[in-house]
Amino acid sequence: MDAKKIEEGKVQTRNLGEEWEGWKGEKREDTSEGKSLFLAIGSFVVLLLDLLIIGFTYMISPRLASWHSFLPLVAWTIVTIVILMTIVWMTQIILTAVTGKNFLFLSNPLKYLFDIVFEGSFKISKFLGISKDRLGNSFVKSYNEMSRATKRHESDEKLLILLPRCLTKEQIKEITSLKERYPIEIHVVSGGELARRKIKESRPTAVIGVACERDLVSGIRDVGRKISLIGIPNKRPDGPCQNTVIEIKELIDAIEFYVGPPSQEEERSEELKWL
Structure with missing residues (x-):
């Protein structure tokens, strides 16, 4: 049996999520990416948007x-204000994502601009040959800092x-055991629809969501504006939707950000359990 048929067999035996429909067993890539990728492409989208506004005006x-000599001045004044607002908006996103401090004082008036930047970033990354998983990883990290x-x-x-x-059974067991140390609720879900239902x-x-970048990006768009959310991208050594893993420390750091470290009594009881 040749390698192609073996790979096709592997695809057929795993239960692919809706975000991975059409996956043909392509070679996995390292999707780990810094925040700068999304921030740079997002800034470029804002620049293009501003240039389009200037060109149209x-x-x-x-x-x-021809209607009134005063109207062009009014139009250019409005355009200048809009462009300044988009620049300030993108600047505060960059500052917040990079420093971890809240600079988002102008977020609500321009919340719909985020959808334009988001969609534009993924279209440009596709044109540049950057995978949506790499850009998604960068986006999730940027969003986590803002969250x-x-x-x-x-x-x-x-x-x-x-x-x-798709997490390994060992990791699901290890993560579930964290309920003994922290006041948390944990559920294993099979897709975005069930995740939204649980929320x-x-x-x-x-909410802390563990998933692939594609599911995390979708989840952030669905509920990220309504509730505080941190996404943790999984690693896929065997490809998507099968035997995925995460860094447990990254999850614990996110848990302690929300609920704080376990009390000394909880730590002591955990130590006694292993004696």
Whole structure:
């Protein structure tokens, strides 16, 4: 049996998630990426958007002048204000993502601009030959910093952790055992629809999602504006949707960001359990 048929067999035996439909067993790539990739492409999208606005205003200025000589000045004043707002908006996103401090004072008035930048970034990355998983990894890391920076902690924090079914059994068991140390709720879900249902049922104040970049990006777009969320991309040594793993320390760091470290009593009981 040749290598191609073996790979096709592997694809058929695994239960692919909806974000991975059409995967043909291609060679896996290292999707780990820094925040700078998304921030750079996002800034380029904002620049293109501003240039389009300037170009459009330039083309309609003669027509506006034919109606009234004062109208071009009004149009260019509005354009200048809009462009300054987009520059400030993108700058505060970059500062927040890089420093981890909250600079997002202008986020609500321009929240719909985020969708334009998001969609534009992925289209440009495709044109440049950058995989959506690499850009997604960069986006998730940037979003995590913004989520941490803007989070207002509550005294009765209710943290929900959503795990994918494709994690190894050993890691699911290890992660589930964290409930003995932290006040957390953990569920293994089979897809985005079930994840959204669990969030609706549990009504948490914060969510930690473990998944591939594609599912995390989709989840952030669905619920990221409504609730504090941190995404942890998994690693896929055997390809998507099978035997995936994460760095447990990364998960624990996210848990302790929301609920703090375990008390001394909980730590002591955990130590006694292993004696």
